[in-house]
Amino acid sequence: MDKLIINVAVCGSAPTREQNPAIPHSPEEIAQEALRAWRAGASVVHIHVRDPQSGSPAFERELFAEALERIRAESDMLVNLTTSGFNIQAEDPDEERMLPISLKPDLCSLDVGSLNFRGRVFINPTEWVDKAARRMQENGVKPEIEVFELGHLRQALDMVQRGLVNEPPYFQFCLGIPWGAPADLDTLMAFRRQLNIDCPWSVLGVGARQLPITTHAILMGGHVRVGFEDNLYLSRGVLADSNARFVERTVELAKILQREVATCDDARQILGIKPKA
Amino acid sequence: MDKLIINVAVCGSAPTREQNPAIPHSPEEIAQEALRAWRAGASVVHIHVRDPQSGSPAFERELFAEALERIRAESDMLVNLTTSGFNIQAEDPDEERMLPISLKPDLCSLDVGSLNFRGRVFINPTEWVDKAARRMQENGVKPEIEVFELGHLRQALDMVQRGLVNEPPYFQFCLGIPWGAPADLDTLMAFRRQLNIDCPWSVLGVGARQLPITTHAILMGGHVRVGFEDNLYLSRGVLADSNARFVERTVELAKILQREVATCDDARQILGIKPKA
Amino acid sequence: MDKLIINVAVCGSAPTREQNPAIPHSPEEIAQEALRAWRAGASVVHIHVRDPQSGSPAFERELFAEALERIRAESDMLVNLTTSGFNIQAEDPDEERMLPISLKPDLCSLDVGSLNFRGRVFINPTEWVDKAARRMQENGVKPEIEVFELGHLRQALDMVQRGLVNEPPYFQFCLGIPWGAPADLDTLMAFRRQLNIDCPWSVLGVGARQLPITTHAILMGGHVRVGFEDNLYLSRGVLADSNARFVERTVELAKILQREVATCDDARQILGIKPKA
Amino acid sequence: MDKLIINVAVCGSAPTREQNPAIPHSPEEIAQEALRAWRAGASVVHIHVRDPQSGSPAFERELFAEALERIRAESDMLVNLTTSGFNIQAEDPDEERMLPISLKPDLCSLDVGSLNFRGRVFINPTEWVDKAARRMQENGVKPEIEVFELGHLRQALDMVQRGLVNEPPYFQFCLGIPWGAPADLDTLMAFRRQLNIDCPWSVLGVGARQLPITTHAILMGGHVRVGFEDNLYLSRGVLADSNARFVERTVELAKILQREVATCDDARQILGIKPKA
DSSP states (O other), X not given: OOOBOEEEEOOOSSOOTTTOTTOOOSHHHHHHHHHHHHHHTOOEEEEOEEOTTTOOEEOOHHHHHHHHHHHHHHOOOEEEEOOOOTXXXXXXXXXXXXXXXXXXXXXXXXXXXOEEETTEEEOOOHHHHHHHHHHHHHHTOEEEEEESSHHHHHHHHHHHHTTOSOSSOXXXXXXXXXXXXXXXXXXXXXXXXXXXXXXXEEEEEOGGGHHHHXXXXXXXXXXXXXXXXXXXXXXXXXXXXXXXXXHHHHHHHHHHTTOOBOOHHHHHHHHTOOOOO | XXXXXXXXXXXXXXXXXXXXXXXXXXXXXHHHHHXXXXXXXXXXXXXXXXXXXXXXXXXXXXXXXXXXXXXXXXOOOEEEEOOOOTTOOOSSHHHHHTHHHHTOOSEEEEEOSOEEETXXXXXXXXXXXXXXXXXXXXXXXXXXXXXXXXXXXXXXXXXXXXXXXXXXXXXXXXXXXXXXXXXXXXXXXXXXXXXXXXXXXEEEEOGGGHHHHHHHHHHHTOEEEESTTTOOEEETTEEOSSHHHHHHHHHHHHHHTTOOBOOHHHHHHHHTOOOOO | OOOBOEEEEOOOSSOOTTTOTTOOOSHHHHHHHHHHHHHHTOOEEEEOEEOTTTOOEEOOHHXXXXXXXXXXXXXXXXXXXXXXXXXXXXXXXXXXXXXXXXXXXXXXXXXXXXXXETTEEEOOOHHHHHHHHHHHHHHTOEEEEEESSHHHHHHHHHHHXXXXXXXXXXXXXXXXXXXXXXXXXXXXXXXXXHOOSOOOEEEXXXXXXXXXHHHHHHHXXXXXXXXXXXXXXEETTEEOSSHHHHHHHHHHHXXXXXXOXXXXXXXXXXXXXXXXX | OOOBOEEEEOOOSSOOTTTOTTOXXXXXXXXXXXXXXXXXXXXXXXXXXEOTTTOOEEOOHHHHHHHXXXXXXXXXXXXXXXXXOTTOOOSSHHHHHTHHHHTOOSEEEEEOSOEEETTEEEOOOHHHHHHHHHHHHHHTOEEEEEESSHHHHHHHHHHHHTTOSXXXXXXXXXXXXXXXXXXXXXXXXXXXXXXXXXXXXXXXXXXXXXXXXXXXXXXXXXXXXXXXXXXXXXXXXXXXXXXXXXXHHHHHHHHHTTOOBOOHXXXXXXXXXXXXX
16 A cells, blocks of 8 residues: 555635634745645645735735745645636636646646536536646646546546546545535545546545545545645534644554555655656 | 336437437427337436427427427327526526426426536536526426436435425436446446435436446336437447337336336326326 | 356256246256257256156266256257255265266356355355365366355455466356345445456346346346246246246347347357367 | 444454463453453453463353453443354253353344354354344343354344344444455445444454454444454554553544544443443
8 A cells, every 4th residue: 555645735715714713825824834734744735825915715826936935945845736726817717727837836736527616616628627737747747636526537537548647647536525526435435446547546525524534545545635625623613723733633543544654755756756856 | 116217308409410310300300209209108208409490409488388289289298398508599598598497397307516518518506506496396397306426416415405396306317428427337326325315216328328227227216218318329330210219128128127117197106296187 | 248148047956846837857857948048048057956756956976967968968058067965965975065076067066155045054164165176177177156245255266366266267146045145236246346356257146136136247247147046936926937938038138238148159268168079 | 423332352262372472361361351451441342261271262151150250340341252152062052152141241242144264164053043142132131243244144134123133233244254254345335235224333354454444434333343353463563462452542543533432331322231230
C-alpha cells in the first residue's frame, strides 16, 4: 500500500469567518495555514484565494502567486491551485479559469463534470475540460481530477484514454456535496470499482462525513483530503482552530492504522511529479 | 413483485432519420409509433416533439398537444411529456420548459440534476426543478423523476422529503449517457441501494446496454424504458423498424422471466395516477 | 464474452418421482435425459446415479460407467460425474468417492468446502479435496469446482495457486442450498468479485431462483447449470416433464439476450479440455 | 449509532505459548487477562478453557466455572462461554458441548454452520444447533451467533424466524478463518446487507486483518471482537503482551472516530440481557 498523501484544502471559497473565525483570507494567512498543515503532516495543499479584506471569493493572479511563493519559500509542500473559477467576472472566463496553470504549481484541480453544486450549477463543459487538461500537460502541471459523480469518473477515464492526462492520473473523489454523490461507504466502493485502472486516488467528504470516509480510504489504500474547504468542525459543536487539527488527527489515525504518511518527496513520487529542484 | 411497466421513448430529440429512417417526426407519426408500442405492450409513452418537416427538435405547444390528443383518442396509454427543453429559443425559457405540464398529460419527465450530456451541458438548477415539481403537483401531473447520477437521486429524495412530489415518487434511472453514470450492473445496484424508500423505479440504458440493463431490472423488480430515444438497433447492425420491436422483445423476455406486463390500468395503479375518466 | 455453456444436472440424488415423475433412475433413463438436453442445447451433463429399481441414491461403478458409455455412444456431450459420494457405504469411503475419476469422464465435480446441506453435513476435508484434485490431474479429468460459500471459493483459489488445478479452473457457484449462500444477485456479485482471476464460471440456483440467477449470469458472462437436481418446476405449480425443458428455455433466453450457446466443441475449448478423439 | 461493544477473546483453543508467551492457560490466568481487558474497556469476554498445566484445549466444567466465578467476583463484565467443543472426548459429545450453558453465563457462542476450519472440519449439524439454541433460551443465556459464511447467516436468520433466539439476535461475523469467508471489506458489506434485520452485530478478523476490519465496523455501526484467539501481533513482528493492548487500541480508535465505548451496563442493554443483580 502506498504511503498516505494528506491533502489539505485550507479555505475553499464558501466558508466564512462567521462560520469559523480561523478561515484564512489573505495569501499570507492562506500560506500560514498551509504551512501549519505541512508541519502537521500534509504534503499537498489545495488553494482557493479570497479578497484579503472582505474574504469573498477571488481569482486574481497576484493572490494565487503570492500564496504559492510564500508556501514554496518555506517548505517543499506540493501546491495545488484551483481552476474551479467560481465568481470569475472576466471577458473570457474560460481562459481566466486556466490562469492558475500558468503559475506552474505542482498541481491544479480539474473539475471534469457538471452538477448542481450547493446553490448554483457548476458548469464544466467537456470542451473546456479537454482544453484545460491540455494546458496542464503543456505547462507540466499535474491535474488533480475532481469527480463528484460516477459519470464524471467515466468522462475522466475517457480523457485518460485519449492521452489528455499524463500517467498516473490522480483522482479526487469529492463526496457529499449537495447535490453530488453522497459520502457513504457504498458510494466510495462504487467509485473505487469503477476506477478500473491502477492509479492514486483520494477522497474528501463534506462536513461530519469527512472523518469516517477518509478513515475508510486510509484502510482501502486511498489518499485523503481534509481541511476547512470541506469541514469546519472537529466534532459536533467543536470548531477547529486551524486546518492543522484535521491533519494531526489524520496522522494519528494513520499511525494507529499502520499506514505510513507520505512526505512531500513521497507524494511527488506517488503522483509522478518530478522532484523539487 | 409489481407488474412490469414498459415505458417507450419513441423519438427523443437526438436521433435522426439518417441514423434510422423509422424515427417519427410529426405528431401524427409520433402518435402512430406510440400506438404501435402500446399494442405491443407498452403502457407509458415518453414524448419529445420535432419539427414535422425538418425533424429537428421542437418545443411547440401545438405539437405536444396534437401528439397527446392523437394518442388519447385511440388508447388508454399513459402519456409522459418531456420538460427537458433542449433547443428552446424563448424569452423565458424556464417558463417555456414547463409548458407541457399545462397540457395535463399523465406524467411529465423531471430532470433534477445537471450534467455534461453528450455535447452540451444539461442545466437543471435546483430552483427550477423545485418550481417545476410544484407546478406538476398543482396540475395533477405525475413527475417521472429522471436521475443520471447518484447525486441526482440524493437531490430527488430530498425533494420527496420536502413534499414536492406526491407519493409514490417514480424514478427513471437514466444510465449510459455520455457523461452520466454508466449502464452497468454495479451502477444499477448502487442506484437501487441508494433508493432507500419503497417506490416504483425504472431503468433505461443507452445503445447496446439497453437490453442487458433492462433485463436485470425486470428480474430486480424494476420497470423499464426502451425505444428510439435510447437505442436504434435491435442487435449489432440491425436497425429496428419501429419502437414496437423493442417493446415486443421486452414482453417476450418478461413472459419467459415470469413477470406479468402491466396494462395501462395497472400502470396507473402502480404509479398512483387516477384512472382514466 | 464467451459462448454460453449450458450444464444440465439431470437427476441429482435428492429429488424423487413422488416430487416429479420425470426423474430418471436407471443409467439408460439418465442417458436419455442427458441426450434430450443435449439435443436442446446443453453441452455438459452432470451425473449422479440411482438404484435403477428403487431410485435411491447409488454410487456403483457399473452405473456410472453405463451412463457415461450410453451418452458417449450417441453424442459428443461432455460428461461430468459427481464425486459428492452421499450415501456411500464402503470400507474406504474416501477412496470410493474418487471412483468416478477412474472412468475418465470429461469432468468430475469437486466439492471443496464443508457445509450444512439440507438435512445433513456435507463433509469435504481439505486433505481429501487436495487428494481428489490431484487424482483428477493424474487422470486428465477436469474438475468442476463446486463452491457454496465465499470461503469455499477462497479455499479453491488457494488450491489453484498450489497448482492442484490445471488452467483454466472452472467454477460452479452453487447458490440457494439450505444452508449455503443464498441465490440472490448480491451474493452472485460477491462471488464474482472474489473470483479475482480470469476463468470460466457457472452458477446454479435452487428452485424458483434457478431462472433469475442464471439469467443474470448469462448477462454477466457466466455459464449456467439447470436441471432436475436443482429445480423441478418450470413455473409455480408446473412440473417440467424433462430436463430438456429447462435447457430449451435457457437457449431461448440466450438467443434473445444475444449470447451464443456453446456447442460441445466450444465448451471443450472454453474449459481447456482436449477435443474428443 | 449504538455505543461500541468491545468483545475480547482472550485465548481461544489454538494459539500456543510458543507463538505468544502471554497466552493464558489456567482459569486464573484467563480471568486475569479478561480483567485487564475489562479495565481497558472491553465489556464482553469470550472464553475457551485450557488444561492449566499443558495449555492444551480443554472442556471441563470446573475450568469454565472457575474462570466465570473469578471474573464475576471482580467485575461486571459480560461472560461469553464457548460451545464450540473442539477436542471433546466424551460419551455424548453433543450434550457435553452444551455444558457451558448450564453455568448460566451472560452469553454462549453458538456456531450455526459447518465449515473447513483450519486443519479440521467444524461440524455443527442443524439439529444440534437448534437444540443448543433452545437450551440457551431455557437457561436465560444469550447466544452470540457465530457466522463464518453467508449461508450460516441465512441459517441463523431462519432460526430467528422460528423463534429459537430471543430478540434482539446478536451476530458475530467471523471473517478470515481458513477456510471461511475472507476478512475483506467486500465480504463485510455482503454480510451486512444480508443481515436484513435491525440488531447488533460484531466482526472479528483473523491475524493482520483484525485491525482494518474492526475499524471499518466501528464506522459502520457494528461492534468488534479483538484478542489472542484471533490475533497475536500488534503489528508486523510485534507480539502483544496482553489482550488489553488490543482493547486499548480499539478504545483509542473509537475515541478518535467519535464512537462512545459501551460500559458493561450499556452492553447488557444493547444485547437485551437483564442487568447484573
